[in-house]
Each structure stands twice: as structure tokens, then as C-alpha cells.
Amino acid sequence: MSEKIVEKGQTVRLGKVKGNLKIGKDATLIADNGIIVVDGSINSKGSFTCEGDLRARSIRTKNGSVEIVGHLELEQYAQVDNKLEVNGNMLCPEVGVGGSLDVAKDLTSESVKVGGTIKIGGNAKIESLQVGGTLKIYGENNIGSIAVGGTVKLLATSSIEKLKVGGTVRVTGGKFEVIKVGGTFKASEKIEIDSIDVGGTVKLEEDAKIQDLDVGGTLKTSANLEFGKIDVGGTIRIGGNAEGETIRVGGTLTCNENLTCSGNIKVGGSCTIEKVLTGDEIEIGGSAIAKLITGKYFKIGRRGEVQGIVSAETIIISSRATAQDLYGKEIRIEENARIKNIYGDNVSIEEGARISGEILYTNDIYIEEGARISNEPKKVKTLPEPKAYD
Secondary structure, three states: OOEEEEOOOOEEEEOEEOOEEEEOOOEEEEEEEEEEEEOOEEEEEOOEEEEEEEEEEEEEEEOOOEEEEOOEEEEEEEEEOOOEEEOOOEEOOEEEEOOOEEEOOOEEEEEEEEOOOEEEOOOEEEEEEEEOOOEEEOOOEEEEEEEEOOOEEEEEEEEEEEEEEOOOEEEEEEEEEEEEEOOOEEEOOOEEEEEEEEOOEEEEOOOEEEEEEEEOOEEEEOOOEEEEEEEEOOEEEEOOOEEEOEEEEOOOEEEOOOEEEOOOEEEOOOEEEOOEEEOOEEEEOOEEEEEEEEEEEEEEOOOOEEEEEEEEEEEEEOOOOEEEEEEEEEEEEOOOOEEEEEEEEEEEEOOOOEEOOOEEEEEEEEEOOOOEEOOOOEEOOOOOOOOOOO
């Protein structure tokens, strides 16, 4: 195949190039009629600039950077040691850049590997993307997998299968299958995620739908949350309603509306729900505050505190804990606990427990010696329904 040579520092005007194009250091190409078409490959020892659109089989540059003042379309690959800058659209199956990649408009590729940073001003459609430093995409993106060592900013709607980031992630919204982040994750618009694992903090500013969420630090949502499983080491703060399967949190849980789980809820510290807390099995280590707590099983930990009505099939108030009104089939009050009212089928009250209000039961009651009962227990045919709450 024939070869066209552009010498070091030379400025040449080109249109159609038959064969390969060899470019010297710091050369400048000026496109005839706005575009240069190279039938073969482009090889450069050092940096070069193309003023206009460029179309070729491939580009390989050693010890230099490439600036395209226009669109870039390659059939095979681009290999650039330092920086690749495209002021228009870029279409290339395989991109490898040692330094930074800057595309002003849209980027379409099968594989992109960049050692430093990537900035895409338009939309991105990429099967596999790897970045050593930072990634910033201004337009919509449809990407198979992303692996980034530093930070990620996706400023428009995203559709991503796999996102793995060592640092922090900021996205607008969209659909994600798998997310793994070492630092923090923040979404500013509606988002859907199959699975997310974050070492630090997750912040969701709009409605979110997440199937599996694992957070080492804090989960904070400003709106509604639909979920499958949540496991948080620190704290959970939900600004709207939350509905899902199971929640496990090592620290505290707060929700400004209703929290409903079809499965279990386990909170190591305090749990504060503005309205109704619903679950299958509910275990709270510290305090539980809600207008109504309802489920099959409820347990408050030792020295814990319950504010609000509890309605469950089985209720356990641990030693030295306090509670208000309890409605259940099986109710056990452990030693030195303090309760206001009890309404149960079967009731057990241990030594030192204090009941300040009424006790109504339908089947059986057991009261240990030393328990302090303000009013005589009454056996009734039916129990009252939990009182309405405001």
C-alpha cells in the first residue's frame, strides 16, 4: 500500500489520501472541503492537529497528542499515548489513550480504555469503558460496563449494565443493573437499580426503585423508595414512603411517612417512623417511635423504648424497656419493664414489671410475684381494636 508523508512541523492541505498517512511531530493537516479521507492507517511520531473532519482505518501516535477540529471516524482503532481531543463526534470501535480523552459531542465505541480522564460533551454509546482517573458525560449514555478508579459524573439519563467506581459517583437518573462504589453515590432524579453496593454514603433526591442495596455508611432518600433488600451498616433516612421486602440497619432508621416491609425489619439502634411501621418480624434494639407498629412479631431490646401503638401476633418487651399500648395474641413482658395498657389473648408478666393501665386478655395470663399491676386484669370474650391514631 502506498504511503503519504507529512514532515515534522509541516502544514499541508489534504483531501483524499490513497494508502497510509505518516505524520511527523507537530504537523498540521488542513482538510479540503472540510474532510480528509485516508484509505489506510495514520501513524504519527509526536503530536499533530487536523483542522476538519478526519476519516481513516486507524490512528497510532507515539509520544504525542492528537487534536481533531471536527469529527473523527475510524474503522478499527485509535491508540494515542498522551491526549486525544475531538471537537465533534467520534466513531471508533476501539479507543486506547494513555492520558486524557475529550470528545465535544457524541462518542460511539465498542471499547474505550483511558489512563487519565474522559470528558464527553454529548451522548455516549459504549460497550466497555475503563478509566484510571475521572469520567464525565454530559449527554445521555448507554453503556455496557464502566470501571473507573476515581470519580464519575453522569449529567443526563443513563442506561448502564455494570458500574464499578473506586471513588465517588454522581448521576442524574436512569436504569442501572449493578453498581459497586467505594465512596459515595448520589442521584438527582428518578432511578432504578437492580443491585448497588456502596462503601460510604448513598443519597437519592427523587423516587427510587432498588432491588438489592448494601451500604456501609448512610442511606439518605429525599422522596419515596421501593426496594427489595436493604442492608446498611450505619443510618437510614427516608424522606417519603418506603415499601419493600426486608431492612437490616446497624444504627438508626427514620422515615417521614410510612414504612412497609413484607419481610423482616431489624434495627440495631433507634427507629423513628412518622406514621405506620409494618413488617413481618420486627426487632428494634433501641427506641421505636411510630403512630402504629404492626406485624406478626415485634421485639424491643433491653432498656429500649416504644412510643406508639404495637399490634402484632407476638410481642416481646425486653427487660427494663418501656412501651405504651400493646395488642397481640402472645404478649410477654420481661422483668422490670414498664407498660401502659395490654390487650392480648395470652399474657405473661415477669417479676418487677410495672403495668400502669388496664390489662385485658381472652385466654390465659401469667403474672410472676413481684410484678406491679395498677388495675386487676380482666378476662374478656373479645379484645378491642387498636385505637385510631391521628
